[in-house]
Structure formats: structure tokens, C-alpha cells
Amino acid sequence: xxxxxxxxxxxxxxxxxxxxxxxxxxxxxxxxxxxxxxxxxxxxxxxxxxxxxxxxxxxxxxxxxxxxxxxxxxxxxxxxxxxxxxxxxxxxxxxxxxxxxxxxxxxxxxxxxxxxxxxxxxxxxxxxxxxxxxxxxxxxxxxxxxxxxxxxxxxxxxxxxxxxxxxxxxxxxxxxxxxxxxxxxxxxxxxxxxxxxxxxxxxxxxxxxxxx
Numbered sequence: 467x468x469x470x471x472x473x474x475x476x477x478x479x480x481x482x483x484x485x486x487x488x489x490x491x492x493x494x495x496x497x498x499x500x501x502x503x504x505x506x507x508x509x510x511x512x513x514x515x516x517x518x519x520x521x522x523x524x525x526x527x528x529x530x531x532x533x534x535x536x537x538x539x540x541x542x543x544x545x546x547x548x549x550x551x552x553x554x555x556x557x558x559x560x561x562x563x564x565x566x567x568x569x570x571x572x573x574x575x576x577x578x579x580x581x582x583x584x585x586x587x588x589x590x591x592x593x594x595x596x597x598x599x600x601x602x603x604x605x606x607x608x609x610x611x612x613x614x615x616x617x618x619x620x621x622x623x624x625x626x627x628x629x630x631x632x633x634x635x636x637x638x639x640x641x642x643x644x645x646x647x648x649x650x651x652x653x654x655x656x657x658x659x660x661x662x663x664x665x666x667x668x669x670x671x672x673x674x675x676x677x678x
Contacts, residue, residue: 565589573597581606596642598645605637609630610636617641623649
């Protein structure tokens, strides 16, 4: 109790953690794992602990032996947004993936096809918010995908197989799902056939231009 008999304010470590606090802390072990400071098992353990942490003190203990998180992004680094409301939205082909991508699906369906995407950074963060909709992220073999977050009356799942290749790009998918789904999976055969046809068409066009 304080001198005036009012309840004393909790010390910093006892302050209740918010969802934003948990999400920010999860980025620290994700980056550390990408840099080789933590194993995948250690990353998974700390991420799970962060999601159920109750106080700032609980969160602080998960990153005490790791470098501090980078400073907040500036106004020039606002994440690119992809939004599907009562409709469908997709990214496919050789599109450039930004370091931070925000995906929002409300009574809609978002598709991100990353098998031909250009990923220039080692760690890519995708924030996915779903309300009565779905988001599907198609990822080629060998990419290191890590899913965090929560799904209420919905689902988040990764259907990838095998281990990521050494030094592969890391994609952190942070989910906020209510009555919907977020799925990470390999491209299906129809996508691969379409891409093969497009590549063959491009090769023929290049050859025709050389002969012209």
C-alpha cells in the first residue's frame, strides 16, 4: 500500500504484458535464431513461453541473454498492406517481398505465392489478421517458416515438409485469427505446371527475339 492507503503501483517487472508486448518480444528470438544464436528448438520454446507470459518480468527473462531488438521502424518503413474485404486478393509471379508485410482478410481470401517471389532480406515478417476469412501462403521447399500468434474459433497451420536449407530466408508469420484460417503450404501441381508453361513461353519469346 502507498502512504495514502491507495494500492501501490506494481514494479516494472510485475506489470501485466499486452499482446503487443508479447509480439515484440517474439521478434527477438526469431532474429536470434536466424543469426544462429538460438537453435530452432530453443526458438520454439521461447516463442511458446512468450505467448503465455503474464508480466513484463516473464518476458524479460526470455531475452536476457540476447541482443536487444532493433529500434522501431521509421515512417518510411511502413509495412506494405494486402487487404481482402468481401473478395479475393493475391500476389503471384516474380513479385518483390518487402521486409514487413501486413495481410488482412475480412470475409475474404488472400493468396501469397512466394515460389517465384524475390526475397532480398534474410528475415521477412508477415502480420496476418483474419476475420471470417482465410489467408494461404505458398512457400517453396527449403524456406524457413515460423508461425506465431493465436487462432480463436479458427486455425493456423503449416503443412511444409522437411528441414529448411542452411542459410535459407526466414519468414515469420504472426497470426491474429478469429473465425478463419491461416495456412502455409507448398505450391500445388497446378501452380507448378502454370509456372513451367510461363517459363517456356518466356524462353520462346527470348529465342524468337534473338532470331529476328
